[in-house]
Amino acid sequence: MKKLLKILALSAAVLCIASSAHAAQSNAAQAALITVEVEGVAPVKDNNKNAAREEAKLDAYRSALEQAMGARVEGITEMENYAIVKDKVFSQTKGIVKKFDILSEKIDSDGMLVITAKCGVAETALDGVLGPAVLNAIGNPRILFIIDEIVKDAKPHISATESEALRVFEKAGYLIIDPDQARALITVDPAAAFNDPSKVMDVARTTRADVVVLGKAYADSFYNDKKLGIPRFSVETTVQLKAVLTKTAYQITSQTVEAKTKNEATMARSIAEGAAKFFAQATNSAANQIVHKIAYALVSGQEGGVTGAVVNIKISNISFQQAQAIQEALNELAGKSGSVFERGYKDKMLEIDVNSEKTAKDIASFLAGQGVEIEGYDSQTVTGSMAEAAPAPEETPASEGSEKDKSGGVL
Numbered sequence: 001m002k003k004l005l006k007i008l009a010l011s012a013a014v015l016c017i018a019s020s021a022h023a024a025q026s027n028a029a030q031a032a033l034i035t036v037e038v039e040g041v042a043p044v045k046d047n048n049k050n051a052a053r054e055e056a057k058l059d060a061y062r063s064a065l066e067q068a069m070g071a072r073v074e075g076i077t078e079m080e081n082y083a084i085v086k087d088k089v090f091s092q093t094k095g096i097v098k099k100f101d102i103l104s105e106k107i108d109s110d111g112m113l114v115i116t117a118k119c120g121v122a123e124t125a126l127d128g129v130l131g132p133a134v135l136n137a138i139g140n141p142r143i144l145f146i147i148d149e150i151v152k153d154a155k156p157h158i159s160a161t162e163s164e165a166l167r168v169f170e171k172a173g174y175l176i177i178d179p180d181q182a183r184a185l186i187t188v189d190p191a192a193a194f195n196d197p198s199k200v201m202d203v204a205r206t207t208r209a210d211v212v213v214l215g216k217a218y219a220d221s222f223y224n225d226k227k228l229g230i231p232r233f234s235v236e237t238t239v240q241l242k243a244v245l246t247k248t249a250y251q252i253t254s255q256t257v258e259a260k261t262k263n264e265a266t267m268a269r270s271i272a273e274g275a276a277k278f279f280a281q282a283t284n285s286a287a288n289q290i291v292h293k294i295a296y297a298l299v300s301g302q303e304g305g306v307t308g309a310v311v312n313i314k315i316s317n318i319s320f321q322q323a324q325a326i327q328e329a330l331n332e333l334a335g336k337s338g339s340v341f342e343r344g345y346k347d348k349m350l351e352i353d354v355n356s357e358k359t360a361k362d363i364a365s366f367l368a369g370q371g372v373e374i375e376g377y378d379s380q381t382v383t384g385s386m387a388e389a390a391p392a393p394e395e396t397p398a399s400e401g402s403e404k405d406k407s408g409g410v411l
Contacts, residue, residue, distance in 0.1 A: 235274030
């Protein structure tokens with residue numbers, strides 16, 4: 001009997017813990033939702049209310065997403081390519097709107113079915129679609145990484161933090177400044193740069209980075225033993241990443257994440273091995289939490305964000321001298337608030353990005369005035385080729401009977 005009571009008590013405790021865990025997960029899920037109240041409207045055709053209701057729901061879904069996008073990205077509706085961004089998000093509507101409760105339904109005097117609904121939009125799911133769409137619209141912002149990584153008072157030869165951060169940002173669609181190129185230009189210690197980002201802003205401007213991501217990572221062992229003569233280490237790591245706008249040194253966002261050994265199965269054979277593993281875990285979490293916030297800050301234009309959209313330009317059949325002249329002309333067009341980044345010049349093909357308030361059509365018209373034959377353009381790209389130089393006109397022979405004086409003029 002006592003044994004049975006113990007079993008029942010243990011079962012009750014397990015159920016209580018499970019219930020608490022489920023409640024915590026449910027609360028976390030609720031916290032990750034953007035709650036909005038919207039209306040959806042659709043015409044009632046042939047007295048078919050069911051069809052009208054489904055159409056009104058879709059309209060409400062879209063309204064919920066627009067409100068949620070506005071909550072996530074200040075000024076997004078003012079983007080030049082907002083319609084494109086919106087269409088991409090709308091294509092994933094049902095995977096992003098997680099809760100949809102109809103509060104009321106009516107048919108108005110115009111025969112329109114109107115529903116009022118309370119919607120829950122999942123932040124993570126929305127960011128997964130909105131973030132890449134925004135990055136594509138503003139055109140691959142350039143990121144400079146400066147990471148200070150320490151493993152028990154020593155700097156590793158290869159930074160696991162830097163490697164994982166680069167992977168996350170490249171996958172998202174950012175253009176990464178070559179870390180080796182940056183290290184050759186940086187004259188201050190990364191730790192000093194982390195504490196005072198203004199120390200590396202000149203390097204950021206030289207490399208034409210839109211944003212600098214500074215990182216501080218530290219690892220140490222908090223326990224070690226031997227099993228069957230093999231040393232084992234429990235390692236704890238802390239990674240902090242912060243993003244700073246190049247133009248103003250304004251800090252956009254910061255995120256700190258810890259990762260460490262939790263059980264025997266995750267113990268490492270060396271501190272370095274454990275540090276590399278947990279640095280990667282912590283960095284992945286931290287980078288994914290800031291990667292979209294950076295894109296959104298660049299869209300809003302606050303505190304010195306990207307001036308406007310980035311237009312990618314490709315010009316073929318262009319000499320090196322012509323390429324230099326075109327780049328200088330575009331620098332003047334972009335002005336002090338804009339920027340021009342040369343992606344490369346190869347086989348008489350020039351590829352550059354122009355970040356400015358000018359539209360692709362404006363830039364195409366400008367290039368046409370510089371001797372470029374425009375082959376096409378859309379909202380984000382301009383393509384063309386350098387016009388062939390017109391042949392020199394042949395000298396017209398003097399007509400018969402004309403007489404030339406000594407200076408060559410015709411009398």
